[in-house]
Amino acid sequence: MDNKEKNMTNDNNKSIFNLTWSEYYQKITGETFGEHRQIYKRRLAIITTARKIFKNNKFCDMNIEERKFIAGMKNNITDEIFQSFQCIEDENTEWFGNMKGAGYFKHEIIKNNKLLSLALDEIPNSGKINKQQFLDFFKIYDKMFNIKYIAPPTRLLCMKRPDVFICLNSANRDKISKLFNIKKHGIDKHYYWDKLIERLFSCEWWKNPTPDKNSQNEIIINNARAAFLDSLVYNKTNNLNVYEI
Numbered sequence: 610m611d612n613k614e615k616n617m618t619n620d621n622n623k624s625i626f627n628l629t630w631s632e633y634y635q636k637i638t639g640e641t642f643g644e645h646r647q648i649y650k651r652r653l654a655i656i657t658t659a660r661k662i663f664k665n666n667k668f669c670d671m672n673i674e675e676r677k678f679i680a681g682m683k684n685n686i687t688d689e690i691f692q693s694f695q696c697i698e699d700e701n702t703e704w705f706g707n708m709k710g711a712g713y714f715k716h717e718i719i720k721n722n723k724l725l726s727l728a729l730d731e732i733p734n735s736g737k738i739n740k741q742q743f744l745d746f747f748k749i750y751d752k753m754f755n756i757k758y759i760a761p762p763t764r765l766l767c768m769k770r771p772d773v774f775i776c777l778n779s780a781n782r783d784k785i786s787k788l789f790n791i792k793k794h795g796i797d798k799h800y801y802w803d804k805l806i807e808r809l810f811s812c813e814w815w816k817n818p819t820p821d822k823n824s825q826n827e828i829i830i831n832n833a834r835a836a837f838l839d840s841l842v843y844n845k846t847n848n849l850n851v852y853e854i
Contacts, residue, residue: 624788625788625789625812625841626808626811626812626813627812627813628812628813628814629813629814629817629819630813630814630817630818630819630820630831631819632814633814633834634814634820634827634830636840636841637649637830637837637840637841640652640840640841640843640846640847641846641847642697642845642846642847643847645695645697648840648846649826649830649837649840650694650826651690651691651694651704652704652705652837652839652840653826653829653830654690654691655687655690655704655705656705656771656829656833656836656837657829658678658686658690659678659679659768659769659771660771660832660833662675662678662679663679663734663768663769664734667726667729667730668725668726668729668765669721669723669725669726670726673719673721674686676718676719676721677715677718677719679764679765679768679769680708680714680715680718680761680764680765681705681706681707681708681761681764681768681776682707682708682709682715682718683709703780703845704839705764705767705768705771705776705836705839706760706763706764706767706776706777706778706780706781706839707778707780708760708761708764711758711760711761713754713756714754714758714761717753717754722753724749724750724752724753725750725753725765727749728746728747728748728749728750728762728765729746729765729766729769731745731746731748731749732746732766732769732770733770734769734770738770738773740802740807743766743798743802743806744798744802746762746766747762747798750762757797759777759796759797759798759801760776760777760778760779762798763775763776763777763778763801764776764778767835767836768836770835771832771833771834771835771836771837772831772832772833772834772835772836773806773835774806774835774836775805775809775835775836775838775839776836776839777796777801777805780843780844780845781839781842781843781844783842783844784841784842784844785805785838785842788841788842789804789805789808789809791804791805806835809835809838814834815834815835818831818834
């Protein structure tokens with residue numbers, strides 16, 4: 610842990626870096642949205658569906674609703690998933706980042722630009738991911754867009770490998786910047802990997818998870834533990850005071 614990370618601890622010597630797995634899991638499952646409890650179950654449904662879709666398809670072979678679902682756009686799949694939950698207004702694409710405002714990105718998703726699929730092919734479905742593989746993804750992704758927002762590509766990445774990536778977007782960057790002592794704006798691919806993902810790998814809950822083998826929900830969250838950081842930092846839910854972790 611470097612000096613910056615040490616400075617982010619409180620009197621109880623707790624920071625995002627030294628939370629244990631059980632503490633991290635407790636915070637995830639404690640996320641609320643106003644009067645709505647157990648928000649993590651909605652997130653579980655999203656992650657479980659995304660993993661099933663990626664297991665059976667390359668991105669270019671998905672149908673349009675599947676691609677929109679993975680990309681965080683309004684889609685029918687999410688509507689169907691949430692039919693079993695109490696309604697939350699406009700929640701269709703709110704979990705793990707939404708791309709409602711990224712028109713240039715949505716256009717390529719709808720027309721099924723094959724480069725998006727080729728870029729995602731650079732990220733393996735399982736096993737360790739290194740920075741070169743991550744940069745190989747962007748080498749292809751960057752051919753499509755002059756606009757270099759980090760949210761759209763990291764939404765795709767965290768849906769394919771939620772154990773490694775978190776979608777960094779306007780709804781969570783304020784709290785993430787405080788937790789990891791990083792800047793809020795102007796984040797490019799190198800900064801995202803070096804200052805967020807590499808440091809996320811050093812977190813106790815990421816390095817040494819100890820999920821209950823008898824809890825299917827806890828196992829799923831462990832296998833998506835990077836993406837589920839959004840539960841702690843999403844600005845529309847009530848979970849973490851970043852000054853009092």
